[in-house]
Amino acid sequence: MSTELKNKLQSTDWAVPVLQQLKKELDDASAAGSLQIPVEPGGWWHQYVCPHHHTELLFDPLEKDRDVFQCPHGCSIEGEAYRGAWLVFKHQSLARYALQAAVVYACTKEKVYAGLAKRLLIDYARQFPLYPVHPEAQPWMLKGRAFHQALTEAIWSTTLLRAYLLLKDEGCALSEEEEQDFKRFLTLLEQSMTEYRHILIRERNNPENNYTAWLNASLSCMYAVRNDMEGLEALIEGEGGWKHHLSIGVKPDQLEFEGSVYYHIFVLRAYLISAEMAERFGLDLYEKIAPDGQCLRGMFEVLGLLADEQGELPALHDGPMQRLPYAREIAETLEVGLSRYRMAELSPVLQAAYRSMGSADGSRFGLEALLYGQGTAAPATSKERQSxxxxxxxxxxxxxxxxxxxxxxxxxxxxxxxxxxxxxxxxxxxxxxxxxxxxxxxxxxxxxxxxxxxxxxxxxxxxxxxxxxxxxxxxxxxxxxxxxxxxxxxxxxxxxxxxxxxxxxxxxxxxxxxxxxxxxxxxxxxxxxxxxxxxxxxxxxxxxxxxxxxxxxxxxxxxxxxxxxxxxxxxxxxxxxxxxxxxxxxxxxxxxxxxxxxxxxxxxxxxxxxxxxxxxxxxxxxxxxxxxxxxxxxxxxxxxxxxxxxxxxxxxxxxxxxxxxxxxxxxxxxxxxxxxxxxx
Incomplete structure (x- = not known):
């Protein structure tokens, strides 16, 4: 990874400014004292919404703590549900900072950033067993420890585990004591993810659920951390595994089965994380094709065809029209798609995501760009867009x-x-x-x-x-x-x-x-x-x-x-x-x-x-x-x-x-x- 990152820094005009931006964000967060993990578990992020205006409440990752939450229209909201939702954002932001610090270290070899990433990883590894299986989760949820939902936990864990893998790839090892703490964390996490896969696939007979894709992604990262190729292959090939989920969770016309572009991106991103982990063992999932033709390439193609002339994706069925975390998910997913398949029609969609993230002209911006962006610029669209x-x-x-x-x-x-x-x-x-x-x-x-x-x-x-x-x-x-x-x-x-x-x-x-x-x-x-x-x-x-x-x-x-x-x-x-x-x-x-x-x-x-x-x-x-x-x-x-x-x-x-x-x-x-x- 460091070779690839260094090549970007040397061969592009966008990577160095992005790196400097990422360093500044980490330095500002450290100076604000906001890089301390909460000892409280998170709740359900969907409750982070103003009951009067129905807009998502404001979140600042630089805040150390908060009990009163602000609406964009000036409301001040209090309550345990809002506090729990804020904690979801806080835990997710800290996992992102861990990955961001690992990326900065890989680019610069400045040990302070490796130390920051390691500290966040080990703090979470030590705190995770202390979080209860969430007693306040709603009855329909598969319950997590660090969050109400096991789904949120699976997503969060992939960010932390990718930070760990990047540090390991860069030769930054944990101490023996830290390694033991991290192994205990992995054991508990694996037990949860495996149990919830069993519930979804066997007890609820619902293997096509988008949850399953993320439980698979979390387990894939665990197997990569443990260098367990046998476990990963069984996960890919088994019932509800990567191949099976692709065949039932995606329609033959390449759209995720719920007909939501948001959940299509959601599941595609999980697939890509699993594919990234499989590639570490020499296994190629990027070109796999399910019996009815479903494939990653096709899932990208349908996004390019659904987007409007500005690259904006339609908010079909459930899903936001626009929000920062969604824009980041689109950017990460599309950067991988562009690097793998060089589809020019994805370029406007990627640029629209970067505009939503704060880039005025749609140029590359943020962690997703530095981690996954390839080339001097995204390829221009030249094809006439068909019906x-x-x-x-x-x-x-x-x-x-x-x-x-x-x-x-x-x-x-x-x-x-x-x-x-x-x-x-x-x-x-x-x-x-x-x-x-x-x-x-x-x-x-x-x-x-x-x-x-x-x-x-x-x-x-x-x-x-x-x-x-x-x-x-x-x-x-x-x-x-x-x-x-x-x-x-x-x-x-x-x-x-x-x-x-x-x-x-x-x-x-x-x-x-x-x-x-x-x-x-x-x-x-x-x-x-x-x-x-x-x-x-x-x-x-x-x-x-x-x-x-x-x-x-x-x-x-x-x-x-x-x-x-x-x-x-x-x-x-x-x-x-x-x-x-x-x-x-x-x-x-x-x-x-x-x-x-x-x-x-x-x-x-x-x-x-x-x-x-x-x-x-x-x-x-x-x-x-x-x-x-x-x-x-x-x-x-x-x-x-x-x-x-x-x-x-x-x-x-x-x-x-x-x-x-x-x-x-x-x-x-x-x-x-x-x-x-x-x-x-």
């Missing part, structure tokens, strides 16, 4: 070279405990930023987790009868990417009893057409939701304030407020239109045209913000219809607004300054272009 259908996971992304707009839609499996009630949701992206993204998920300790962020009404889809959709799987009836347009037809038949939903999406170089049809056995109320993150302006139609609030009865109603009725301008077809202009902070502009029928209601709503800060309210759009059949027709464009005209019940015209297109809406057969006239 993507993940048939097994149930996501479709549609892009066109000539369009500033693209979209992602969700039709697949619910996602289990990390799923949302969001079938036929659509996220619309502009090439300069998100327009209607997935909002992500707040820390699980927030009451808004289930009351808002998982619910149908917080997604860009349809709810019926004042209830969220049932957990279910929809289908992709048609996906066609042709020369003139890309068409997607998605269908759901299990969201509500006696209900069928069809969503037709048609993307050309000029516009995106969205037709959502609902058929009910009995008359009911249908609510079509749209949640833009850009600033909106009504440019056709008018607002009427003071509408009664009693009419709004969707799930999570305490979080939704009616701002104004939106009254559209009628045309000769019996329909009428609203038009909006949305402007992003980065200069992106999206125009939205909504076609309203007689009896339709259009409402401007105020809702919580994204999971980054739910207290930063957003203005959304609710389109409501009553009856047994509903049809919601909307169009989006980037250069100028389009006009929608209903020529007949089954014929629609969409036009802009360049011309018009006529479409046939055929029940059970989708959309068909019947005529296209382009003005010259």
């Amino acid at each position: 993507l259908l993940l048939e097994h996971s149930g996501f479709v992304v549609v892009r066109r070279k000539g369009s500033a707009l693209s979209f992602l839609s969700d039709f697949g499996p619910h996602g289990g405990s990390h799923g949302h009630y969001d079938k036929l949701h659509v996220s619309i992206m502009h090439k300069h930023g998100a327009f209607t993204p997935e909002f992500g998920m707040v820390p699980y300790g927030s009451a808004m987790r289930k009351a808002w962020f998982a619910e149908t009404a917080s997604h860009n889809t349809v709810s019926v009868g004042g209830a969220s959709q049932a957990p279910h799987r929809g289908s992709c009836v048609r996906f066609h990417d042709g020369p003139e347009a890309a068409e997607v037809w998605l269908q759901s038949e299990e969201a509500y009893p006696g209900c069928r939903m069809d969503r037709h999406l048609l993307l050309t170089d000029e516009w995106l057409l969205d037709i959502f049809e609902v058929t009910l056995q009995e008359s009911g109320e249908m609510n079509w939701w749209m949640h833009p993150v850009m600033q909106g302006e009504l440019i056709q139609g008018r607002r009427q304030n003071g509408i009664p609030t009693g009419k709004l009865r969707p799930p999570g109603s305490p979080f939704i407020h009616q701002q104004a009725a939106l009254l559209a301008e009628a045309d000769h077809s019996g329909s009428s239109s609203l038009k909006f202009k949305y402007t992003g902070t980065n200069g992106a502009v999206v125009y939205h045209t909504a076609l309203l029928m007689d009896g339709d209601e259009a409402v401007e709503i105020v809702t919580p913000g994204t999971s980054i800060d739910p207290s930063a309210k957003l203005h959304g759009f609710l389109h409501r219809q009553q009856g047994r059949k509903g049809r919601f027709i909307h169009a989006y464009s980037a250069e100028r607004p389009v006009k929608l005209l209903l020529l007949a019940e089954d014929r629609l015209e969409i036009s802009d300054a360049r011309g018009s297109t006529e479409l046939q809406i055929t029940d059970g057969q989708g959309l068909h272009m019947t005529g296209r006239n382009t003005y010259v």
Whole structure:
């Protein structure tokens, strides 16, 4: 490792500044006296969230101790749950400092940093047996010692054990007494990890759980520390082991089985740590392929294809839109992927992670860069980004070279405990930023987790009868990417009893057409939701304030407020239109045209913000219809607004300054272009 690190210092223009930054962080932490391990175990980090604003509380690794915790909006929060959550962050930061000190020592051979890393390792080795098997952990958890969850303990342990291995590789040995203390720590840790693997795999029959990947990673590090090749090989090959987990924890389309990008990164990172340990014995897991084609290379490829033009990953199902620890996980994972597979399409994703970590221009930054970064710079992206259908996971992304707009839609499996009630949701992206993204998920300790962020009404889809959709799987009836347009037809038949939903999406170089049809056995109320993150302006139609609030009865109603009725301008077809202009902070502009029928209601709503800060309210759009059949027709464009005209019940015209297109809406057969006239 020292040779590799020294090569980076000599051959790149970024490694030396990163090293100096890492040294300064360690020196500042030492000067602040904050590198002393707590004798209290940590709790559950998801409880580190403000109960009023639902934002994650602030954490400063330089603090030695804390009993009152600050919200970004100024709240002061006290309580054992928050104290326990703060301790999770503190323990994790100290493990990171141990690895960071080992890296600095490997680069500089300055003994003070080796001494710091060793002290943290031995302090934890001696304290670990004194932590109880956590009595305050929630009943569903696999209990740890240093934390409520064994999962957190497994992740934390991999950081400490990698620090130990790096010191050992650099010839920095522990004393005989220290080595004995460390062995006792390993014995207890191995007993816990092995017991919890047995519970997951045998007793709960749940080997595909993301826990399993991390228990495997922790044990892999232990076997590497002990130089136990036989133990590692048995772990790789056995039930619930590395190979088996890859075959059941990842879908054949390469996405982690829960349909969450966050948990995909989470599991991929665990896989990579196990692969790093296996490589120490000459075993190559980086090119292994499971029976249905699942492989590490494919798991990286799908990330590059899911990311938007800025490299931002969608917050599908549970997972944050943005937080520092997640950005670090992405950076570590992507650096390994780039060094192993040289995929240019990963470069924007890596740069976005570094921007989230504090690098203004996305250049390499922090511990992850120095440990795993290769080359003078990440390779540039040159490939044209294609549309993507993940048939097994149930996501479709549609892009066109000539369009500033693209979209992602969700039709697949619910996602289990990390799923949302969001079938036929659509996220619309502009090439300069998100327009209607997935909002992500707040820390699980927030009451808004289930009351808002998982619910149908917080997604860009349809709810019926004042209830969220049932957990279910929809289908992709048609996906066609042709020369003139890309068409997607998605269908759901299990969201509500006696209900069928069809969503037709048609993307050309000029516009995106969205037709959502609902058929009910009995008359009911249908609510079509749209949640833009850009600033909106009504440019056709008018607002009427003071509408009664009693009419709004969707799930999570305490979080939704009616701002104004939106009254559209009628045309000769019996329909009428609203038009909006949305402007992003980065200069992106999206125009939205909504076609309203007689009896339709259009409402401007105020809702919580994204999971980054739910207290930063957003203005959304609710389109409501009553009856047994509903049809919601909307169009989006980037250069100028389009006009929608209903020529007949089954014929629609969409036009802009360049011309018009006529479409046939055929029940059970989708959309068909019947005529296209382009003005010259």
